[in-house]
Every structure is written in structure tokens, then in C-alpha cells.
Amino acid sequence: MSIVNFDRVFFAFSIGSHIILVVISMVLALLVSIVELLAIRRNDELYEKISRRLAKTLIIIFAIGTASGTLIAVELFALFPGFMSVVGYVSILPFYSEVFAFFLEAIALVMYVYFWDRFKNRYSHWLLSVMVVVGTAASAIFITMINAWMNTPVGFNIHAYLATGVLTGINPWAVFNAPSTWSEEFHVVTTTYAAGGFLMIAFFSYFYLKGKGVARVASKALLKISTAISGFFIVLAGLSGTLTASMLIVEQPLKYAAIELNLHSSANAAETIGGIFSHGKILDAITIPHLQSLLAFPLTLGKGTVPGLNLFPNQSLWPPLFIHLTFDVMVLGGTLIGLFAFFVILGYLLHKDPYTHRFVVAGGIISGVLGLLVYESGWVTDEVGRQPWIIYNVMKVSQAANTSPSIVPLGIAMIIFYLVAIPFTIYYTAKTVNFREFNDEPTDEKRGGEVNVPGR
Amino acid sequence: MYQVVESEFFMNSVIFAVFFAIISTEFMAGSALLMHYRSYGKQVKRFIIPIWEITGTFFVLYVVNVEALAPGLLPVVAETYIPLILLFMILYSTRNASIIFAEFIWKNSFISEKTLYRIYSTVTLILGAILLVIYVSIVTGKGISISAHSFNLIPFFSYLPDDGIILGSALIFLGLSYVFYDMEKNKRNSIYITVAGLVINAVSFAFLKNFVFYPYLAIPIVLTILLPVLYNIRGTSLIAKNKIFYISVMSISVAIIERSFFPNLFGGTVDVRAYFSGTAMQSAMFELTILMIIFVGSMMIFYFRMYFGGFRNTIRENEHDTEGKGVL
Numbered sequence: 001m002s003i004v005n006f007d008r009v010f011f012a013f014s015i016g017s018h019i020i021l022v023v024i025s026m027v028l029a030l031l032v033s034i035v036e037l038l039a040i041r042r043n044d045e046l047y048e049k050i051s052r053r054l055a056k057t058l059i060i061i062f063a064i065g066t067a068s069g070t071l072i073a074v075e076l077f078a079l080f081p082g083f084m085s086v087v088g089y090v091s092i093l094p095f096y097s098e099v100f101a102f103f104l105e106a107i108a109l110v111m112y113v114y115f116w117d118r119f120k121n122r123y124s125h126w127l128l129s130v131m132v133v134v135g136t137a138a139s140a141i142f143i144t145m146i147n148a149w150m151n152t153p154v155g156f157n158i159h160a161y162l163a164t165g166v167l168t169g170i171n172p173w174a175v176f177n178a179p180s181t182w183s184e185e186f187h188v189v190t191t192t193y194a195a196g197g198f199l200m201i202a203f204f205s206y207f208y209l210k211g212k213g214v215a216r217v218a219s220k221a222l223l224k225i226s227t228a229i230s231g232f233f234i235v236l237a238g239l240s241g242t243l244t245a246s247m248l249i250v251e252q253p254l255k256y257a258a259i260e261l262n263l264h265s266s267a268n269a270a271e272t273i274g275g276i277f278s279h280g281k282i283l284d285a286i287t288i289p290h291l292q293s294l295l296a297f298p299l300t301l302g303k304g305t306v307p308g309l310n311l312f313p314n315q316s317l318w319p320p321l322f323i324h325l326t327f328d329v330m331v332l333g334g335t336l337i338g339l340f341a342f343f344v345i346l347g348y349l350l351h352k353d354p355y356t357h358r359f360v361v362a363g364g365i366i367s368g369v370l371g372l373l374v375y376e377s378g379w380v381t382d383e384v385g386r387q388p389w390i391i392y393n394v395m396k397v398s399q400a401a402n403t404s405p406s407i408v409p410l411g412i413a414m415i416i417f418y419l420v421a422i423p424f425t426i427y428y429t430a431k432t433v434n435f436r437e438f439n440d441e442p443t444d445e446k447r448g449g450e451v452n453v454p455g456r
Numbered sequence: 457m458y459q460v461v462e463s464e465f466f467m468n469s470v471i472f473a474v475f476f477a478i479i480s481t482e483f484m485a486g487s488a489l490l491m492h493y494r495s496y497g498k499q500v501k502r503f504i505i506p507i508w509e510i511t512g513t514f515f516v517l518y519v520v521n522v523e524a525l526a527p528g529l530l531p532v533v534a535e536t537y538i539p540l541i542l543l544f545m546i547l548y549s550t551r552n553a554s555i556i557f558a559e560f561i562w563k564n565s566f567i568s569e570k571t572l573y574r575i576y577s578t579v580t581l582i583l584g585a586i587l588l589v590i591y592v593s594i595v596t597g598k599g600i601s602i603s604a605h606s607f608n609l610i611p612f613f614s615y616l617p618d619d620g621i622i623l624g625s626a627l628i629f630l631g632l633s634y635v636f637y638d639m640e641k642n643k644r645n646s647i648y649i650t651v652a653g654l655v656i657n658a659v660s661f662a663f664l665k666n667f668v669f670y671p672y673l674a675i676p677i678v679l680t681i682l683l684p685v686l687y688n689i690r691g692t693s694l695i696a697k698n699k700i701f702y703i704s705v706m707s708i709s710v711a712i713i714e715r716s717f718f719p720n721l722f723g724g725t726v727d728v729r730a731y732f733s734g735t736a737m738q739s740a741m742f743e744l745t746i747l748m749i750i751f752v753g754s755m756m757i758f759y760f761r762m763y764f765g766g767f768r769n770t771i772r773e774n775e776h777d778t779e780g781k782g783v784l
Contacts, residue, residue, distance in 0.1 A: 059509070060556050066512050067552035071545045073519060078541050081531035088527020089733050096524060096744055099517045100751060106513045107755040114506045115762045172740040404535055404605075410542035417546055421553060432560050 027196025083400035091175035098142035105135025195375035197230025202368020215435035231341035253307035477706035484633030535605035597723025620660030627653030676709030
């Protein structure tokens with residue numbers, strides 16, 4: 001493996017690991033805020049205990065996520081110094097703004113957790129949790145702006161740069177509004193909350209299965225809230241996905257053609273599910289006539305032309321076509337977990353409790369794993385779909401990469417570190433949540449041990 | 457344009473100074489927890505536990521600010537220090553993991569709270585040493601080949617002023633740790649050790665070619681010695697061990713020392729201004745940095761107001777809770 005490819009794999013592994021923590025911390029912040037609000041509004045002791053316990057979990061995830069995020073920032077300039085040099089001249093402002101969000105999140109979270117009892121007005125304390133939610137979401141939004149800029153670069157004279165290598169005509173604020181920014185933001189934020197919501201469903205399904213007494217009641221309450229969060233965001237994720245596909249047709253037609261495995265441009269394109277590209281043909285695929293056109297142009301009922309790989313004869317600039325399969329995993333997996341959330345929410349609307357059935361709880365665990373797979377597949381599709389470019393049509397990864405061989409042993413050490421740190425963090429966090437301790441504490445006499453669960 | 461560059465460098469110095477001042481509280485905590493865990497562990501943790509998460513954020517702020525100020529410098533730094541940087545990051549993650557695990561570790565765990573704090577302390581001290589090695593080498597240039605983008609530790613440590621600055625700084629922080637964490641048994645030692653560190657540092661700096669002795673360098677020397685002296689005087693010890701006073705004093709001192717090298721780095725062979733972006737980005741960053749200082753400053757004031765408003769008492773009430781439940 002070349003050093004450039006090692007850089008690619010190393011960074012992909014790091015960010016693939018990091019986003020697990022990001023997903024958990026974003027949704028956990030939202031969950032803590034919702035639970036504390038319910039505790040205040042209902043004057044509910046159990047919700048109060050749950051929110052304290054989840055806040056403790058959040059600060060652990062945040063601590064490890066901070067380290068991992070800093071690692072990513074340093075890796076970016078250590079592995080791709082050529083890229084970060086251009087970013088420094090043209091598009092550093094979202095990175096810098098992200099530090100604002102980071103400070104907001106860090107300081108608010110520290111005060112939220114450690115100064116909990118110092119607040120006489122409970123709503124003032126709760127507002128800190130809102131600041132944490134805003135901080136985590138804003139961090140994601142600012143970082144995604146950089147990714148959108150990598151996909152559709154703006155803010156400098158690209159033609160002059162390609163001709164001379166000199167950066168001119170710099171507009172530092174343009175990065176906040178690149179052509180792909182807002183559709184990508186919409187998709188990233190909604191999918192992150194959706195994936196996080198499903199992960200929470202998995203966690204609390206497990207606790208629900210294993211728990212007894214108050215611990216089981218607490219798990220059930222959190223299961224319901226998590227289902228509501230993921231159900232809401234998975235719908236928005238589907239909508240934003242359609243918008244993103246439409247944006248790709250205009251801004252990154254090669255990526256679109258690759259993820260849909262379109263060999264030719266077409267005005268009446270079928271959706272290709274599965275299949276591999278071999279010797280100029282697609283093998284072993286299932287096709288659904290007209291569906292791709294309909295999804296790409298829903299407002300005109302499929303009238304429009306989708307791009308094909310034939311528009312880009314230079315095959316050395318094609319991304320690896322396995323992204324078609326990761327795209328399929330994303331869409332099909334997303335649809336499945338969406339159906340699961342729909343089924344559960346429908347059950348509650350019909351005044352039934354789906355989580356009383358063990359197979360539904362087991363489905364919750366599966367949906368969490370699948371949700372994460374869908375989310376990671378989405379990022380692989382996006383990032384590999386831009387290859388060989390690091391800045392689309394401007395700079396290749398090979399031009400940006402650090403080719404010092406000294407990276408390899410330390411890179412391997414870091415990969416091992418992640419392999420140990422992430423599972424251990426999840427194990428440690430699960431041990432810390434430990435709702436079973438609730439059973440050893442005095443119950444709320446007002447409710448006789450019962451709990452006000454949402455929707456009851 | 458030159459003026460903007462100067463102002464932006466000034467802001468970068470301020471950010472670095474505050475970051476260094478805050479992270480130095482962790483270096484001091486590291487030595488205190490390793491050497492005096494039983495006697496002073498609780499009061500060290502009382503300060504470190506809530507703030508260590510924020511320290512890391514200052515680090516990120518500084519890195520991104522440098523990236524914006526001198527994007528051309530990054531490829532040089534990245535390639536030159538890559539092994540140290542990656543090692544730093546692994547240790548940085550270990551630091552975060554060990555302290556948060558120490559804080560919430562449960563009863564009868566396979567690893568004790570004290571062991572985790574020892575890991576945190578050791579790792580933090582190594583992190584401090586790596587930071588010092590990187591910064592001292594950027595100043596003296598020993599062991600660095602700019603053309604080959606490489607850094608060799610043997611010539612670096614063979615140059616006595618490099619060793620002197622690292623040893624001197626370590627002694628200064630050891631001496632100041634007695635003040636900052638109010639370790640009364642070492643009151644006298646705080647003066648002797650801090651002065652010894654200052655003397656070693658002064659002699660080492662005198663040998664550096666690119667170091668200019670401005671009269672205002674007396675300020676950090678006086679301020680540094682002032683802390684243990686005030687600590688030893690009955691009426692002023694409260695001022696000396698005040699956390700905000702220390703952070704202010706250390707920030708001013710670091711900013712002044714940093715200024716004395718500007719703009720000549722790597723033993724005077726590189727004028728750092730050549731790497732500054734000097735584009736529209738510079739003014740945009742300048743504006744955002746002012747906003748950042750106001751924003752972070754306000755948040756930190758709020759934080760310290762809450763901290764001094766009773767958080768320490770909350771910890772005290774929970775001190776019997778030593779089995780890892782922290783303050784919750």
C-alpha cells in the first residue's frame with residue numbers, strides 16, 4: 001500500500017470511529033434536555049434521576065469525543081498538509097467558528113453537570129442543556145460546511161489556481177454558502193439525529209430486556225422518547241436525501257452517476273439495486289423501471305435527464321464504483337429502520353404498546369446497529385464518491401497527502417488505540433448508566449413506584 | 457496589511473498565553489497528584505475535575521488560529537514533527553480517557569480511581585514535556601532541518617540551553633504547583649524551586665542567538681517570583697493562590713516571552729511573517745477572533761462565577777464519596 005493510500009485508510013478509519021461518538025453525543029444532548037424538561041414540567045423524580053444519569057454519560061462521551069475530535073483536527077493537517085494549507089487561505093472560517101460551538105458546548109456542559117444543584121430556578125439550569133444541544137449541533141453544522149466546500153469549492157479563483165498554483169480572489173466568507181452547503185447540512189443534521197436516535201433505541205432496548213423494576217420503567221420511558229426522535233428525523237432524512245441527490249445531479253454529476261451506477265445518461269432511468277460493474281457491463285443487478293427518474297425529479301414526476309458515466313470518458317477520474325453498493329445499503333437500510341419506527345409509533349397512536357413484545361425490543365437493538373451502518377455507509381458514499389479529489393476538481397488526495405514514511409507505525413498505533421478506546425468507552429458508559437441502581441434507591445411515594453411516561 | 461498581521465500575531469500570542477497558562481494548571485496537577493496524592497489529592501481534583509474539559513478546547517482554538525494565521529507554516533510543522541504530534545495525540549486521548557474514567561469509576565472495578573489518576577498525571581507530564589520540546593525547538597532550531605522537514609532529538613538534547621529551558625520550566629511549575637494548589641507543607645520550597653527554575657531558564661535563554669533581552673522581560677521574571685513570595689506572606693497568600701490571579705499572571709508572562717522571539721524562529725533562520733497569509737482571510741480572522749475573545753471571556757466569567765459561587769463547597773460535601781461517583 002502506498003503512503004497516500006495509507007493516509008486515506010488511516011483518516012477514514014479515524015473519522016469513521018469519531019463519528020460514532022459524534023452521533024451519540026448529539027442525540028444524547030437532545031435526550032438529556034428533553035428528559036430534564038419533562039422532569040421539571042411533571043415534577044417527576046424518576047425523570048430527574050434519569051436526566052442526571054444521562055448527563056453523566058454525556059460528559060464521558062464528550063470527554064472521549066473531544067480527544068477524538070482533536071485527533072481528527074491534528075490528523076487533517078498532519079496527513080494532508082497541502083489540503084489544510086489551501087483551507088487556511090480560503091475556507092478556515094467554519095473551522096474557526098466550530099471552536100465557538102465547541103466552547104459553548106464544553107463550558108455549558110461542564111456547568112450543567114457539575115453545578116446542577118447551584119441553580120435555584122430549574123429552567124435556568126435546563127437552558128444550559130439547550131446550550132449544549134445548540135453547541136453540538138452547531139459543531140456538526142460548521143464542520144459539514146468544510147465538507148460541502150470540498151465537494152463544491154468556492155471562495156477563490158479556481159482557474160487561476162489550477163493554472164499557476166497561486167491562490168487569488170479570496171473571499172473568506174463564501175465557504176458559508178457553497179452550492180452544496182445547505183442541502184448537505186439538512187441531510188447531515190437529520191441523518192445524524194436519526195442514526196443517534198436508533199442507537200439510543202438499541203441501548204435502551206437492551207437495558208429494558210435486562211432491567212427489572214424501576215430500571216425497566218426508566219428504560220421504557222427512554223425507549224419511547226428515542227423512538228419519537230428517530231421517527232421524526234428519519235422522515236426528514238429521507239426528504240433531505242432526495243434534495244441532496246438533486247443537488248448532486250447539478251453540482252457533482254460524476255458522483256451521482258457512480259452512486260446510481262448509470263452507464264449512460266437517461267431521460268427515463270431505472271433504479272439499479274445491487275450489481276457490479278465488470279468489463280463495461282453491470283452484472284447481477286435488479287432494476288426498477290422509471291424509479292430513479294421519479295426520485296430524482298419528484299416535482300415533475302420524473303421528467304428530466306439523469307447523468308451517466310459516459311459523460312466522463314476519463315476513467316482515471318472515476319470514483320471506485322463500490323459506492324453504488326454503499327449507497328444501496330444506505331437507502332435500503334434507512335428505509336427498513338424508518339419502517340420500524342413507523343410501526344412502533346403507529347402502535348402507540350393506536351394505544352398499543354409495541355415494546356411489550358420481545359421481538360419488537362429485539363428489533364430495536366437491530367435497528368440501532370443498522371442505523372449506524374446506514375450512517376457510516378452514507379459517509380463512505382460521500383467521501384469515496386469524491387475520489388480521487390480531496391477538493392473536487394481542484395486538488396487530488398495525492399497532491400495533498402503527507403508522504404513521510406514515519407506516519408505508518410504511529411498511524412497503526414493510533415488505529416489500535418481506536419480499536420481499544422471506542423469499545424471500552426461504550427462498555428464504560430453502559431456500566432455508568434446502570435439504571436439498576438435505581439432499584440436500590442427509595443421510590444417516589446407519590447407514584448408508588450410508577451412513572452409518568454410520555455404518551456401515557 | 458502589516459499592521460493587521462502584527463495585530464493578528466498579537467491575538468495569537470494572547471490565545472497561546474491563555475492556553476498555556478490554563479494547561480500549566482494541569483501540569484502542576486500532574487506533579488501534585490503523583491507526589492502528594494494522599495495529602496493534597498482532593499484539593500487538586502477540586503480544581504481540575506470541572507476545568508480539564510475546557511482546557512482541551514483552548515488547545516483546539518490555538519491550533520485553528522495558527523492554521524489561519526500562517527497556513528504556509530503548517531506543512532513544515534506537520535512534516536517536521538509528525539512522530540511527536542501523533543504521539544502527543546495518543547497521549548492526549550489517554551489523558552482524557554484516564555481522568556474521565558477516574559472520575560466515574562465504579563466500586564470494585566479492576567482498576568482503581570487512584571491508579572487512573574496516576575495514569576492521568578504521568579501522561580499529562582509527558583504531554584507537557586512534548587509541548588516544551590516542540591516549542592523550544594521552534595525557538596532554538598536545534599535538531600531541525602527545515603529543508604528536509606525533519607526533527608532529530610539527539611542534537612536537540614545535546615544543546616545545553618534546550619535542556620536548560622525544559623528543566624527550568626519544569627522546576628518553575630513544580631514550585632508554582634505548591635502555590636496554586638495550596639500545599640502548605642511546601643511553602644518555603646515554592647520559593648527556592650521557582651527561583652532555581654528561573655535562574656536556569658535565564659542562563660539558558662542568554663545563550664540563544666535569536667533571543668533579544670528587552671527591558672520588559674523583567675515583567676515575567678518579577679511576576680513569576682511574586683507568586684511564591686506572596687504565598688509565603690501571611691496577609692497575601694490568598695491572593696497568590698487565587699486561580700484567576702495565577703492564570704492572569706502566567707498569561708501575561710508567556711505572552712511577553714513569546715513576543716521577545718517574534719518574528720525570528722528556528723534559531724533565527726526563519727522570519728515567521730513570511731508564512732502569514734496576508735490575504736482577506738487575515739482581516740476576517742481578526743474580526744472573528746475579537747468576537748471569540750468576547751464570547752469565550754463571557755462564558756469563562758460565568759463559569760468562574762459559578763465555580764466560586766459554591767461549587768467547591770459542593771465538592772467538599774461529597775468528599776466522602778470517593779468511590780468514583782464524583783459530584784453527581
